[in-house]
Amino acid sequence: MPMIEFKSVSKWYGSFQVLKDCTTKVEKGEVVVVCGPSGSGKSTLIKCVNALEPFQQGEIVVNGQSVGDKATNLPQLRSKIGMVFQHFELFPHMTVIENLNLAQVKVLGRGTEEATEKSRMLLKRVGMIDHAPKFPGQLSGGQQQRVAIARGLAMDPIAMLFDEPTSALDPEMINEVLDVMVELAHEGMTMMCVTHEMGFARKVAHRVIFMDRGEIVEDATKDEFFGTPRSERAQLFLSKILQH
Amino acid sequence: MNFDISIITNSLPYLWKGFQYTLELTVISAAGGLFFGTLLALARLSSIKGLQMTAAGYVNLMRSIPLVLVIFWFFFLVPLILQAITGAERPPQVGAERTAIITFIMFEAAYFCEIMRAGIQSIPRGQIHSSYALGLNYSQTMRLVILPQAFRNMLPVLLTQTIILFQDTSLVYVISATDFVGAAAKIAQRDSKLVEMYLFVALVYFILCFSLSLAVKQLQQKIAVIR
Amino acid sequence: MNYNWNWGVFFQETPDGGTFYWEMLVSGLGWTLAVSVVAWLIAMTVGAVVGTMRTLDGKAPVLFGHAWVELFRNIPLLVQMFLWYFVIPEFVPPLKHWMVNTEPVFAQFLSAVLCLGLFTSARIAEQVRAGIQSLPRGQRLAGSALGLTTWQSYRHVLLPMAFRIIIPPLTSETMNLIKNSSIALTIGLAELTFRARELGEYTFSFFEAFTAATLVYVVIAMSANRVMAHVERRVAVPGLIAAGGGGH
Numbered sequence: 001m002p003m004i005e006f007k008s009v010s011k012w013y014g015s016f017q018v019l020k021d022c023t024t025k026v027e028k029g030e031v032v033v034v035c036g037p038s039g040s041g042k043s044t045l046i047k048c049v050n051a052l053e054p055f056q057q058g059e060i061v062v063n064g065q066s067v068g069d070k071a072t073n074l075p076q077l078r079s080k081i082g083m084v085f086q087h088f089e090l091f092p093h094m095t096v097i098e099n100l101n102l103a104q105v106k107v108l109g110r111g112t113e114e115a116t117e118k119s120r121m122l123l124k125r126v127g128m129i130d131h132a133p134k135f136p137g138q139l140s141g142g143q144q145q146r147v148a149i150a151r152g153l154a155m156d157p158i159a160m161l162f163d164e165p166t167s168a169l170d171p172e173m174i175n176e177v178l179d180v181m182v183e184l185a186h187e188g189m190t191m192m193c194v195t196h197e198m199g200f201a202r203k204v205a206h207r208v209i210f211m212d213r214g215e216i217v218e219d220a221t222k223d224e225f226f227g228t229p230r231s232e233r234a235q236l237f238l239s240k241i242l243q244h
Numbered sequence: 245m246n247f248d249i250s251i252i253t254n255s256l257p258y259l260w261k262g263f264q265y266t267l268e269l270t271v272i273s274a275a276g277g278l279f280f281g282t283l284l285a286l287a288r289l290s291s292i293k294g295l296q297m298t299a300a301g302y303v304n305l306m307r308s309i310p311l312v313l314v315i316f317w318f319f320f321l322v323p324l325i326l327q328a329i330t331g332a333e334r335p336p337q338v339g340a341e342r343t344a345i346i347t348f349i350m351f352e353a354a355y356f357c358e359i360m361r362a363g364i365q366s367i368p369r370g371q372i373h374s375s376y377a378l379g380l381n382y383s384q385t386m387r388l389v390i391l392p393q394a395f396r397n398m399l400p401v402l403l404t405q406t407i408i409l410f411q412d413t414s415l416v417y418v419i420s421a422t423d424f425v426g427a428a429a430k431i432a433q434r435d436s437k438l439v440e441m442y443l444f445v446a447l448v449y450f451i452l453c454f455s456l457s458l459a460v461k462q463l464q465q466k467i468a469v470i471r
Numbered sequence: 472m473n474y475n476w477n478w479g480v481f482f483q484e485t486p487d488g489g490t491f492y493w494e495m496l497v498s499g500l501g502w503t504l505a506v507s508v509v510a511w512l513i514a515m516t517v518g519a520v521v522g523t524m525r526t527l528d529g530k531a532p533v534l535f536g537h538a539w540v541e542l543f544r545n546i547p548l549l550v551q552m553f554l555w556y557f558v559i560p561e562f563v564p565p566l567k568h569w570m571v572n573t574e575p576v577f578a579q580f581l582s583a584v585l586c587l588g589l590f591t592s593a594r595i596a597e598q599v600r601a602g603i604q605s606l607p608r609g610q611r612l613a614g615s616a617l618g619l620t621t622w623q624s625y626r627h628v629l630l631p632m633a634f635r636i637i638i639p640p641l642t643s644e645t646m647n648l649i650k651n652s653s654i655a656l657t658i659g660l661a662e663l664t665f666r667a668r669e670l671g672e673y674t675f676s677f678f679e680a681f682t683a684a685t686l687v688y689v690v691i692a693m694s695a696n697r698v699m700a701h702v703e704r705r706v707a708v709p710g711l712i713a714a715g716g717g718g719h
Contacts, residue, residue, distance in 0.1 A: 052373045079379025089374035093392050102388060103378035148374075155378065308646070308692035309685050310653035313664045317685075320677045324474060411547035418657060425550060438557040446546045446554060453545035 009058035020214040033201040036211035082152025086164040088144040090136035122150040142173030159190035262427025276349035281356025306354035318347035340421035363394030400464040480676040499666030513588025522599025543593035556582040556658040583655035602633030642699035
């Protein structure tokens with residue numbers, strides 16, 4: 001059973017179709033990179049996985065549970081999938097450690113002590129333990145994003161979603177975040193990453209999905225994708241992105 | 245014209261009692277108004293059409309009629325409503341002071357609602373997304389993530405509104421409640437010392453409101469730096 | 472609820488005969504509008520002047536403008552009403568003489584108009600200042616570069632744009648003024664809210680009387696909104712989103 005399975009997912013904003021009949025899947029332990037030009041629907045696709053965006057047609061099944069099903073307990077489902085956002089979205093009125101503790105205590109029902117222990121362990125892992133008592137506003141973008149990854153991991157997720165985790169970062173901070181993600185991939189975490197970092201894709205991805213205008217144009221293994229992209233659109237995109 | 249300062253010093257205990265009621269009315273109304281105003285704001289921003297429209301209707305109605313008329317409305321309605329709730333034979337005697345508290349809570353709720361609504365809308369959508377992504381439900385997301393930020397961002401505006409409320413409570417004069425102005429007016433009329441009493445009242449209000457608004461301005465700058 | 476509904480009350484004759492109760496409300500509405508219009512004119516004129524002063528280069532006008540705004544903003548309007556009606560005439564003997572000898576309603580009207588006009592002027596001054604300061608600095612420099620005097624720059628360049636920008640807040644200040652005019656009932660002026668309460672006391676039809684007054688205020692608020700929206704469209708400068716033009 002795949003960890004995440006998309007079955008003919010379509011989504012409209014009013015009369016504008018942002019997702020067209022998308023079908024793909026992410027197996028357990030697999031790292032899938034989703035790329036494509038801006039406005040291609042890749043962020044929308046990944047946000048459908050934990051129902052941050054509703055979709056009108058098709059089905060998404062996560063770990064055996066249908067996301068669009070009214071009977072599905074969304075908070076419970078979401079708590080099992082970590083998500084990292086482009087703009088970090090740490091809670092600015094809470095310290096780093098409080099950011100990590102919040103959902104552990106309120107959603108998973110862990111005691112504060114247990115949660116803090118877990119949080120400290122993860123902060124150590126992303127190299128942010130010294131910043132535990134600081135507020136997000138006192139950290140650099142790269143530091144904030146590493147905390148955000150730790151916050152997602154604190155829930156012991158079965159999969160992690162990354163929505164352009166490095167595109168709001170200054171160039172010199174991109175690697176510190178990618179390093180954490182690479183390490184995570186090597187540990188066998190199931191990951192779905194929307195990103196333009198093709199170096200990251202080459203290094204750890206198992207599969208690459210290329211989207212354009214709401215459609216999944218390419219869905220191939222890493223070697224296939226970088227070796228011989230079959231579509232013109234993907235070729236064009238790659239040539240543009242690899243120039244720099 | 246002789247300025248008789250002794251009338252003020254002699255009536256200080258009575259004025260102080262009135263002033264205490266003014267403070268009580270302000271604090272309770274601000275707290276209650278903020279509570280109900282926040283609920284109204286959430287209702288206005290909810291996706292349930294009926295809730296949204298009811299809240300908007302209430303807020304717009306309260307904001308388009310004069311406070312004096314609102315005070316008269318509640319002074320007339322509160323006993324009747326309490327009678328209907330309790331099933332008593334006659335409308336209960338509530339008293340101007342207690343009616344005024346209910347009135348101001350309900351009236352200020354409309355104004356605090358609009359402030360909190362602006363505050364909630366100023367929080368980036370990503371904050372809601374990241375809360376949901378962590379598995380928090382709607383009420384947890386609002387209580388733990390969105391409202392604390394909205395409240396902090398809007399604190400200067402909320403305090404400024406409270407200073408306005410502090411001044412507006414003087415209008416309970418129209419239902420003869422004995423607040424600070426009411427106490428001063430009663431003495432002024434009894435002893436024909438209107439000039440002294442009203443100048444004194446104006447001075448006290450001015451000093452308090454001016455210093456409070458300066459404090460709010462400083463707080464605002466402090467918050468601006470943190471952000 | 473034990474309440475005797477009597478919506479026909481408005482068409483009953485008053486005890487003193489000859490007039491109907493609805494006419495009481497109409498006369499009240501007349502005073503509400505009269506006070507509001509005159510006070511609005513004072514508020515706009517004084518507000519424009521004081522607001523402008525706060526943006527001048529000199530220290531004295533800025534300080535004066537600041538003091539003006541703080542003075543009116545930090546004393547409850549009710550207390551200001553009492554000051555204008557009971558206290559200030561004591562310091563101005565000719566005014567006191569006139570107020571004692573004229574019809575009470577004229578004395579009440581004058582006090583109410585001065586009180587509301589100057590109170591609102593302080594609030595409008597703040598908006599005017601904000602409007603002028605929101606204009607690009609280059610506008611003022613361009614005016615000077617063309618050889619305009621300070622007065623001419625304000626008159627022809629800065630104020631016309633500033634007033635366009637602040638139409639929305641001016642609308643809400645106008646509505647506040649109309650609502651605040653009800654406070655004149657505390658010095659005995661028989662405006663709309665005064666009359667509604669009076670009608671209630673005469674007939675015990677409080678609910679009907681207050682409902683009628685509420686409806687009238689709501690209608691006034693909605694019309695004021697319409698009028699100002701119309702003005703905003705009429706004076707909108709093409710190409711400027713801030714000046715309206717259907718931007719939002």
